[in-house]
Amino acid sequence: MADTLLKVRGLKIEGRSDETWMPIVNGINFDLCRGEVLGLIGESGAGKSTVGLAAMGFTRDGCRISGGSVEFDGIDLVNAAARTKRDLLGRRIAYVAQSAAASFNPAHRLIDQHTEAPVQHGVMPRSESESDGIELYRKLRLPNPNEIGFRYPHQVSGGQLQRAMTAMAMSCRPDLIVFDEPTTALDVTTQIEVLASIRKIVEEFDTAAIYITHDLAVVAQMADKIKVLLKGDEVEEADTREMLSNPKESYTKSLWAVRSFKRPQKPAVQTASVPVVSVQNVTAAYGKVPVLHNVSFDMHAGRTVAVVGESGSGKSTVARCITGLLPPTQGQIELDGVPLPSDYRKRDKSQLRQAQMIYQMADTALNPRKTIGELIGRPVQFYMGLTGSERRKRVEQLLEEIELEPSQYYNRLPSELSGGQKQRVGIARALAAEPKFIICDEVTSALDQLVAEGILKLLARLQDELNLTYMFITHDLATVRSIADEVVVMKEGRVVEQGLKEEMFRPPHRPYTDLLLSSVPEMDPDWLTNLLKDRGVDNIGDAALDKMENESPG
Amino acid sequence: MASILKIIAQRLALGALTMFVVSVVIFTAVNLLPGDFAQAILGQGATPEAVDAIRRDLGLDQPPITRYLDWLAGALQGDLGNSFAQANFAAFVGSDAGSGLSSVAGQIAPRFENTIFLAGVTALFAVPVSLTLGILAALYRNSIFDRATNILTLSSISSPEFFLAYILILFLAVMNPILPSLSNIYEGMGFGERFTKTLLPALTLTLVVTAHMMRMTRAAIINLLASPYIEMAQLKGISPLRIIVKHALPNALAPIINVVALNLAYLITGVVVVEVVFVYPGIGQLFVDSVKIRDIPVVQACCLIFAGAYILLNLTADVLSILSNPRLRHPK
Numbered sequence: 001m002a003d004t005l006l007k008v009r010g011l012k013i014e015g016r017s018d019e020t021w022m023p024i025v026n027g028i029n030f031d032l033c034r035g036e037v038l039g040l041i042g043e044s045g046a047g048k049s050t051v052g053l054a055a056m057g058f059t060r061d062g063c064r065i066s067g068g069s070v071e072f073d074g075i076d077l078v079n080a081a082a083r084t085k086r087d088l089l090g091r092r093i094a095y096v097a098q099s100a101a102a103s104f105n106p107a108h109r110l111i112d113q114h115t116e117a118p119v120q121h122g123v124m125p126r127s128e129s130e131s132d133g134i135e136l137y138r139k140l141r142l143p144n145p146n147e148i149g150f151r152y153p154h155q156v157s158g159g160q161l162q163r164a165m166t167a168m169a170m171s172c173r174p175d176l177i178v179f180d181e182p183t184t185a186l187d188v189t190t191q192i193e194v195l196a197s198i199r200k201i202v203e204e205f206d207t208a209a210i211y212i213t214h215d216l217a218v219v220a221q222m223a224d225k226i227k228v229l230l231k232g233d234e235v236e237e238a239d240t241r242e243m244l245s246n247p248k249e250s251y252t253k254s255l256w257a258v259r260s261f262k263r264p265q266k267p268a269v270q271t272a273s274v275p276v277v278s279v280q281n282v283t284a285a286y287g288k289v290p291v292l293h294n295v296s297f298d299m300h301a302g303r304t305v306a307v308v309g310e311s312g313s314g315k316s317t318v319a320r321c322i323t324g325l326l327p328p329t330q331g332q333i334e335l336d337g338v339p340l341p342s343d344y345r346k347r348d349k350s351q352l353r354q355a356q357m358i359y360q361m362a363d364t365a366l367n368p369r370k371t372i373g374e375l376i377g378r379p380v381q382f383y384m385g386l387t388g389s390e391r392r393k394r395v396e397q398l399l400e401e402i403e404l405e406p407s408q409y410y411n412r413l414p415s416e417l418s419g420g421q422k423q424r425v426g427i428a429r430a431l432a433a434e435p436k437f438i439i440c441d442e443v444t445s446a447l448d449q450l451v452a453e454g455i456l457k458l459l460a461r462l463q464d465e466l467n468l469t470y471m472f473i474t475h476d477l478a479t480v481r482s483i484a485d486e487v488v489v490m491k492e493g494r495v496v497e498q499g500l501k502e503e504m505f506r507p508p509h510r511p512y513t514d515l516l517l518s519s520v521p522e523m524d525p526d527w528l529t530n531l532l533k534d535r536g537v538d539n540i541g542d543a544a545l546d547k548m549e550n551e552s553p554g
Numbered sequence: 555m556a557s558i559l560k561i562i563a564q565r566l567a568l569g570a571l572t573m574f575v576v577s578v579v580i581f582t583a584v585n586l587l588p589g590d591f592a593q594a595i596l597g598q599g600a601t602p603e604a605v606d607a608i609r610r611d612l613g614l615d616q617p618p619i620t621r622y623l624d625w626l627a628g629a630l631q632g633d634l635g636n637s638f639a640q641a642n643f644a645a646f647v648g649s650d651a652g653s654g655l656s657s658v659a660g661q662i663a664p665r666f667e668n669t670i671f672l673a674g675v676t677a678l679f680a681v682p683v684s685l686t687l688g689i690l691a692a693l694y695r696n697s698i699f700d701r702a703t704n705i706l707t708l709s710s711i712s713s714p715e716f717f718l719a720y721i722l723i724l725f726l727a728v729m730n731p732i733l734p735s736l737s738n739i740y741e742g743m744g745f746g747e748r749f750t751k752t753l754l755p756a757l758t759l760t761l762v763v764t765a766h767m768m769r770m771t772r773a774a775i776i777n778l779l780a781s782p783y784i785e786m787a788q789l790k791g792i793s794p795l796r797i798i799v800k801h802a803l804p805n806a807l808a809p810i811i812n813v814v815a816l817n818l819a820y821l822i823t824g825v826v827v828v829e830v831v832f833v834y835p836g837i838g839q840l841f842v843d844s845v846k847i848r849d850i851p852v853v854q855a856c857c858l859i860f861a862g863a864y865i866l867l868n869l870t871a872d873v874l875s876i877l878s879n880p881r882l883r884h885p886k
Contacts, residue, residue, distance in 0.1 A: 090791035095786065102782040103785070105786075152881075152884050
């Protein structure tokens with residue numbers, strides 16, 4: 001371990017914005033030995049990816065290394081000629097990108113892209129690299145390793161692509177691989193499989209790695225040591241176990257504590273009470289493609305129902321049915337025991353008012369040309385009929401509710417707000433209609449953890465004050481744990497399990513819920529090792545899903 | 555593959571529909587032209603009786619719908635009718651004009667062949683040159699080379715065609731007599747001579763169409779350079795030229811193909827000026843002459859051919875750009 005492979009000293013990076021160079025990274029130091037894995041963590045804007053790329057001697061357009069040194073095996077990458085760097089990249093230093101679907105060239109087959117680096121660098125001839133690729137696919141437990149490489153990227157699923165990309169990074173047996181959030185875009189059950197593959201192959205070839213992520217639990221499984229970044233500054237660095245058990249800096253502690261927010265479970269509802277919203281035997285389709293099959297669940301006043309499931313499970317489609325954007329082909333939606341017209345165009349204003357929505361991307365959900373006052377004022381005027389100073393008073397009141405100072409924010413545009421503040425405006429806009437029921441569609445998944453926690457706390461407070469009912473769509477089980485009263489688990493357009501949160505998180509589970517729950521990484525560095533030992537490699541991810549399908553067809 | 559055949563069939567059907575609409579538009583527009591052939595040929599001193607007689611012989615006294623349907627039925631069977639101007643008047647007055655010379659098809663065929671030849675020679679130079687220039691400009695973007703190429707191609711597209719033609723004549727035919735300045739092509743000429751005589755007009759047209767294709771190639775490639783898969787290729791240590799040619803170009807083909815098709819269509823339909831300068835016997839000249847003397851069957855046929863060329867080339871471009879998308883070539 002004494003053999004230092006990568007030495008980064010005082011690394012400073014600037015980015016160009018508005019004709020001036022602004023600092024992005026202000027002096028980062030680290031060493032990486034052969035076979036060692038360094039985890040870089042931090043929130044968005046911390047400079048993790050920029051540092052990761054700079055460790056390869058690469059900067060994106062509009063960025064430059066303004067100071068410090070990056071030394072790879074005695075070669076100064078900051079001052080090296082482009083040709084020298086090209087010779088190292090791909091051959092001795094490789095990269096695994098966040099979105100494999102976007103980072104594979106859509107015009108070429110996987111194996112052609114796999115063999116490109118070895119052939120171009122003269123490491124091995126095409127045929128040898130091809131059979132080596134197939135061998136790597138097998139090691140990474142890709143299905144049909146012999147033929148999967150001969151497919152085009154769009155013909156392969158996201159998790160498989162991510163593993164194929166790891167295989168591609170390995171194609172020249174590099175000394176160092178930079179993993180840039182390789183599992184962030186994946187579902188939990190797929191993520192765990194990719195994590196297991198990456199860890200296995202990095203260990204097997206004794207490759208050094210930089211693992212960039214914002215997810216602490218993930219980095220705990222992968223890294224030997226962890227470095228925490230905040231807005232381009234390094235906060236602290238320590239061995240993984242040391243860092244988890246004994247963080248020193250207050251920022252690190254706050255990151256660690258994020259998941260501590262947890263609302264107490266409310267008791268089960270009386271069977272006699274009428275649910276605020278009741279989804280009854282809803283079946284729906286996009287054109288001829290069926291998406292929902294006989295979905296039923298109730299949501300009661302003052303409670304939060306979390307609808308969980310992986311991408312494509314139909315969570316958001318249920319929301320579209322409830323709001324009337326997608327009229328179901330069968331079944332109905334009841335509001336306070338009264339059936340709602342299936343099409344929103346046939347609903348009257350008071351029915352429309354009762355169900356509001358908060359969206360995942362506050363950026364795109366707010367009209368960038370309208371001020372905050374106008375954005376919130378419109379539903380106030382439309383639903384409540386308030387105008388002039390009354391309208392303004394109500395908007396200011398709503399801004400206070402979401403903890404934004406009215407005098408400061410009333411006339412601002414969305415672009416002048418941070419991500420968390422925009423999401424708060426989205427909440428205020430929903431509240432302006434004074435609804436009973438709010439659909440929160442992945443409202444925290446685009447936000448950093450600390451900010452997300454603030455939003456969850458705000459939603460919880462508003463619920464207590466206004467007796468709101470939330471339908472909380474999410475794929476993040478940690479969020480479910482902190483805010484939900486009831487949980488509905490969906491898979492392929494069907495409800496596979498529903499019940500009180502406490503019961504859901506306590507065994508025995510249905511097999512799918514069990515798989516989902518067990519796939520969520522925990523902060524314990526031995527979690528993945530233990531899980532693989534307990535379940536075996538065949539009982540995680542796609543393999544486990546396939547098994548489940550074979551056991552219970554349909 | 556089945557889906558691609560279906561797409562092609564759909565496009566063909568759409569193309570046929572467009573042709574039909576175009577034929578209506580052409581017929582209406584041509585008939586809206588003031589004056590008719592009978593008046594034009596007989597001049598100012600014509601007696602109304604003589605004008606009527608010729609009108610009757612040519613079928614111009616029929617209502618427009620009947621004439622349109624007659625023309626359409628003929629065109630569908632490949633008979634584009636008889637040229638008014640070339641017809642032997644005795645034949646009109648008598649039974650029927652049987653000689654091949656007077657048929658529209660017989661008049662247009664050699665001219666059209668010449669036009670296609672000129673377009674072909676031009677494309678032979680212009681397409682490879684503009685693609686190469688576009689690729690190089692993308693590779694050395696914002697360099698001196700990039701700017702020089704841009705300035706040169708833009709100034710050549712901004713200059714009038716006849717001006718470019720005279721400049722080329724001045725340099726390549728007058729000051730250095732390398733190429734003939736007249737392109738008087740006739741039937742039975744050897745391929746070599748024909749090719750040499752076509753070179754100057756072809757070079758002129760190359761200068762005219764290069765800018766558009768080159769700039770689209772450059773823009774389409776540069777547009778993709780921010781893609782994650784290009785960054786991935788850079789991080790694999792691939793050389794810049796290979797990144798452009800192997801990684802960017804295949805994904806940039808669709809817009810490039812469309813611009814190439816548009817320019818080829820222009821080469822078939824829009825080169826009258828160049829034809830006139832070089833006395834090149836192409837279809838453009840025939841078209842202009844026929845309009846002058848109100849030779850309606852020839853005008854209509856030329857319009858139809860122009861429309862057909864546009865539709866066919868755009869259709870080909872559509873199909874090719876669909877084929878350039880691997881998602882369609884290799885469905886899941």
